[in-house]
Amino acid sequence: MRLRQGQFSFLPDLSDDDIRVQAQYAIDHGWAVSVEYSDDPHPRNTYWEMWGHPMFDNPDAAAVVFEVNECRKEHGGKYIRVIAFDSTPGWESIRMSFIVNRPATEPGFRLVRQEAAGRVVRYTIESYATREPEGLRY
Amino acid sequence: MNEMSNPKMDARKRYSAGVLKYAQMGYWEPDYTPKDTDVIALFRITPQDGVDAVEAAAAVAGESSTATWTVVWTDRLTACEKYRAKAYRVDPVPNSAGEYFAYIAYDLDLFEPGSIANLTASIIGNVFGFKPLKALRLEDMRLPVAYVKTFQGPATGIVVERERLNVYGRPLLGATVKPKLGLSGRNYGRVVYEALKGGLDFTKDDENINSQPFMHWRDRFLYCMEAVNRASAATGEVKGTYLNVTAGTMEQMYERACFAKDLGSVIVMIDLVIGYTAIQSMAKWARDNDMILHLHRAGHSTYTRQRSHGVSFRVIAKWMRLAGVDHLHAGTVVGKLEGDPATTKGYYDIFREERNPMALENGIFFDQDWASLNKMMPVASGGIHAGQMHQLLTYLGEDVVLQFGGGTIGHPHGIQAGATANRVALEAMVFARNAGRDIWNKGEDILRDAAKTCTPLKQALDVWKDVSFNYASTDAPDFAPTPEVSM
Numbered sequence: 210m211r212l213r214q215g216q217f218s219f220l221p222d223l224s225d226d227d228i229r230v231q232a233q234y235a236i237d238h239g240w241a242v243s244v245e246y247s248d249d250p251h252p253r254n255t256y257w258e259m260w261g262h263p264m265f266d267n268p269d270a271a272a273v274v275f276e277v278n279e280c281r282k283e284h285g286g287k288y289i290r291v292i293a294f295d296s297t298p299g300w301e302s303i304r305m306s307f308i309v310n311r312p313a314t315e316p317g318f319r320l321v322r323q324e325a326a327g328r329v330v331r332y333t334i335e336s337y338a339t340r341e342p343e344g345l346r347y
Numbered sequence: 348m349n350e351m352s353n354p355k356m357d358a359r360k361r362y363s364a365g366v367l368k369y370a371q372m373g374y375w376e377p378d379y380t381p382k383d384t385d386v387i388a389l390f391r392i393t394p395q396d397g398v399d400a401v402e403a404a405a406a407v408a409g410e411s412s413t414a415t416w417t418v419v420w421t422d423r424l425t426a427c428e429k430y431r432a433k434a435y436r437v438d439p440v441p442n443s444a445g446e447y448f449a450y451i452a453y454d455l456d457l458f459e460p461g462s463i464a465n466l467t468a469s470i471i472g473n474v475f476g477f478k479p480l481k482a483l484r485l486e487d488m489r490l491p492v493a494y495v496k497t498f499q500g501p502a503t504g505i506v507v508e509r510e511r512l513n514v515y516g517r518p519l520l521g522a523t524v525k526p527k528l529g530l531s532g533r534n535y536g537r538v539v540y541e542a543l544k545g546g547l548d549f550t551k552d553d554e555n556i557n558s559q560p561f562m563h564w565r566d567r568f569l570y571c572m573e574a575v576n577r578a579s580a581a582t583g584e585v586k587g588t589y590l591n592v593t594a595g596t597m598e599q600m601y602e603r604a605c606f607a608k609d610l611g612s613v614i615v616m617i618d619l620v621i622g623y624t625a626i627q628s629m630a631k632w633a634r635d636n637d638m639i640l641h642l643h644r645a646g647h648s649t650y651t652r653q654r655s656h657g658v659s660f661r662v663i664a665k666w667m668r669l670a671g672v673d674h675l676h677a678g679t680v681v682g683k684l685e686g687d688p689a690t691t692k693g694y695y696d697i698f699r700e701e702r703n704p705m706a707l708e709n710g711i712f713f714d715q716d717w718a719s720l721n722k723m724m725p726v727a728s729g730g731i732h733a734g735q736m737h738q739l740l741t742y743l744g745e746d747v748v749l750q751f752g753g754g755t756i757g758h759p760h761g762i763q764a765g766a767t768a769n770r771v772a773l774e775a776m777v778f779a780r781n782a783g784r785d786i787w788n789k790g791e792d793i794l795r796d797a798a799k800t801c802t803p804l805k806q807a808l809d810v811w812k813d814v815s816f817n818y819a820s821t822d823a824p825d826f827a828p829t830p831e832v833s834m
Contacts, residue, residue, distance in 0.1 A: 210581065210582070210583070212582075212583040213546070213582040213583055213584050214513060214583055214584055216514075216515060216516040216517045216774060216777060217774050217777075217778055218774075219546055219767065219770045219771045219774050219801075220771070220774050220775060220778060220797075221800060227778075230781070230782045230783075231778070231781050231782070234781035234782070234783075250583050251583075252513060252579060252583055252584050252585045253513075253585065255513070292515070293516075298701070299506075299701045299719070299722070300506060301506070302506045302509065302510060303509070303510070303515045304515060304516060305515055305516035306513075306515040306516060307516070317580070317581070317583070318579075318580040318581075318583060319580065320576055320577060320580040328569055329569070329609070329610065330569075330572075330573065332572070332576040332611065334576065334579055334580050336583075
C-alpha cells in the first residue's frame with residue numbers, strides 16, 4: 210500500500226526541486242517549515258520525531274531541502290514529512306504537510322475487529338511495521 | 348426622503364388612545380447613531396403602492412420590536428425609548444424601483460443571550476406578514492461583539508477539524524452517497540468504502556436519509572463505520588462519513604448521535620429543517636463530545652433565493668456561525684445550484700474570516716467582528732467535477748469541503764476511480780498553485796498533465812469535459828459604487 214497522508218500523496222514522489230518550491234511557498238507566507246520523521250505511520254500518530262526545530266527565520270527553501278537530505282542520511286528507511294507552522298492569530302497551527310520520503314516497502318495496516326454486543330464492532334488499526342520495536346521497523 | 352423627520356411629540360398627545368403613524372410613534376429616528384452594542388438589521392422593503400418608504404421602514408422597526416397597531420398606555424410603564432427599534436436610514440435600492448434598503452437598530456437588551464430562536468422571533472417574526480408591505484427581505488445583520496460572545500460558536504472549527512483529520516494545505520474532499528433513497532445499509536456502506544478508499548476524506552448522508560423502511564439508522568451507522576475503518580486501514584488516513592442524526596425528536600437525535608460517537612465516528616450531521624434551537628442543542632452536544640457537526644441547509648432556498656422577499660443566506664450563515672455548526676453548504680459558483688460569484692464570496696468570508704469589513708460588492712453591508720468564534724468550514728456541493736478544479740480552487744480557496752457526488756459515483760470506471768480522479772486533480776492543482784503557476788488560465792493543461800500518470804483522471808476529464816451550468820443568477824448584490832446611494 211501507499212500511505213496517503215499529507216497533501217501530495219496521490220502525486221508521484223516529489224523531487225528535491227518540488228520540495229524546494231513547496232517549502233518556498235510556505236516561507237513566502239511567513240510560515241516556519243519543519244522536518245519530521247517516523248517509523249509509526251498510524252493515522253493518529255500525531256507526534257513524529259522532530260528533525261530539529263521549525264526553521265523560524267529561514268528565508269530560503271534550499272535550507273529545507275538540505276535538512277531533508279541530512280535527515281534521509283540517518284532515517285532514509287522511514288517516513289519523512291515537511292510541515293509548515295502558521296503563527297497567525299486564529300490559526301496557530303499547521304498549514305501544510307507533505308511526505309518527502311518513504312520506506313522501500315510499505316506493508317500497510319491491519320484492521321482488528323472485536324465483536325461486541327448488538328452487532329457493534331470495535332475497530333483498531335495497527336501498522337504491520339510497528340509490531341517490531343522502534344528502530345527495527347522497515 | 349425625510350419629511351416626517353422625527354416628530355418629538357408631547358408625551359400626553361403621543362400616548363392618547365388612537366392610531367398614529369409608526370414614524371410618529373418614534374420608530375423613525377434619522378439622527379440616531381447606532382451604539383456599538385446595538386444589533387443592526389438591513390431590510391429590503393417593498394412598500395405597497397402609496398405607502399411612504401420612511402413610514403414603511405418605521406413600521407418594520409415597530410413590528411419587529413415593541414409596537415402594536417395602536418397606541419398603548421402601558422408603554423409608559425417601561426423605558427420604551429430604549430426598547431423601540433429605530434429605523435435610522437432609508438435608501439432607494441439601486442436600479443430597483445419601489446424597493447428600499449432600511450437600516451434598523453435594536454438595543455441589545457431586546458434579546459436573550461445565546462438564543463437564535465429569540466433573535467429571530469423578533470427580527471423575522473410577525474413583521475414578514477405585515478400588510479402595508481408587498482415584500483420584505485432581511486439582507487444583512489450587524490451582530491455586536493457583546494452579543495456574539497454570548498454564543499458558543501462552531502463546536503470544532505476549521506483549525507481543530509484539520510488537526511483531528513490530519514489534513515492540511517488542501518481542500519477536503521467528499522461525496523454524497525447516491526442514489527439518495529433506496530439503498531440498503533449493506534449496499535450503502537459499499538459506496539462509502541469505495542469512495543473513501545479511492546481518496547476522499549468524507550462521504551455524506553443526504554438530507555433526507557434518516558431512518559426509512561429501506562434502511563434504518565442503526566444499520567446504516569454500523570455498515571458505514573465498517574466502511575470508514577476499512578478505508579482508513581487501506582490508506583493510513585483518518586476518514587469520516589457524515590452520519591445524519593436528523594430525527595423527529597431531540598431524544599432520538601441524541602440517541603443517534605451517541606451511537607455514532609460510540610462507534611468512533613468523527614462527524615455527525617443535521618439538517619437545517621430541525622430548527623434553530625435543535626441546531627444549538629446539537630452544537631453544544633458536539634462540543635461536549637469532540638464531534639464535528641455538519642449542517643445540510645435543507646429548505647433554505649424557500650426563503651433565501653428570491654431577491655425581494657425572505658432572508659438572505661448571508662444572514663443564515665451568520666446565525667449558524669453563532670449557533671455553532673462546523674460545516675455548512677455555501678455554494679459552488681460553478682455547479683448546478685444558485686451562486687453568483689460575488690455573493691458567494693461574501694458567504695465564504697462570513698464563514699471563515701475573523702472580521703468581515705463592509706463589502707457592498709459581496710453583499711456585506713456592515714463591518715462584523717467575530718470575536719474569536721471558531722471558523723466554519725464551507726461545503727461546496729452540487730454539479731461539480733474534477734475538470735473544474737482550477738475554478739473551484741480559485742473561487743473557493745483552500746478551507747472548503749469539495750463534494751463531488753455524481754462526480755465521484757458517476758465515474759465510468761467506478762466509485763474508487765472517481766474518487767482518485769478528484770483527489771489527483773485536487774493535489775495537482777494545489778501543487779501548481781503553490782508553485783506559482785497561473786491555475787485560472789492554465790488549469791486545463793495542469794489537469795491534462797496530471798492525467799498522464801492517472802488514468803481515472805483522464806477518464807473523468809473525457810466524460811465531463813463539456814458539463815457546465817451557465818444560468819443567470821437570481822440573487823446578486825444590488826449596489827452602486829457611489830457613496831451617496833450605497834453607503
